[in-house]
Amino acid sequence: MYRKPDWEAALAAYLEPLRLVPFAWGTHDCCTFAGGAVLAMTGVDPMAEFRGRYSTELGAKRALRRIGRGTLVATLDAKFEAVAASLAQRGDVVMIDGLLAICWGAFAIAVGREDDREGLIRIDRHQWHDARAWRVAYGA
Template sequence: MRRAGWERRLSAAVRDWEDRPFAWGTADCLGFCRAVARSMTWEDPIPGLPDYGSEYGAAKVLVSLGFDSIEALVDAHLARLPVAGARRGDWVMTACEGAMPGAMGVVTGRYAQHMGRNGLVRRPVLTAEAAWRID
């Protein structure tokens, strides 16, 4: 559940990640989303995720947990909603290049923040392929 003052904590968490360079397992898209959600709700929506340090390691973790994609992992923990219904703090997935299709991001208004190579990048929410509610 979103705690009182979640809006302020959402903004602060996004600012904390603005210039953080991408790093698998410590500063990647799912790590960013989980950190923002923890700041808003005081709980990790995907607890107990094993450590990994590469794209291959992330894919290996997904398989070891019985999932074939990040989307399936998130589906197992969060309620999906229509992309047009996503509000500030919710998560979205947008297509990206690489072996792990789909970059997770956090909605901050009309745009969602996603981890880029050198920090956060903004993408229009309505270009997302999927969305999940963070309560």
């Protein structure tokens, strides 16, 4: 799975309609959001096996045990090359305090809530605590 030449435009086009879509387990949560972003950039959905398989937090945990590698971190480690969060580049998958997001340079984009607005939120790099990252590879 490699980024397409037009990955930046494809990622921006993926993000735009999601700006105000609220969080929903199994359809618009951190796992499906990050998987959709990777799909937009590469044409491959790394989370396809999880789609439609859960609708609650408990269901998501069960799906990770049943379909994945037991945890979200272990599942991502099996799908991507892990890199230090400080080395995350635009388009890479990052996990911040257990929440999956997409690196956008000086910040990450994730599904969440800011004040009374739900949808995509920005998390500045200086707020990345307990962060991990995985590289979405460029073409060989």
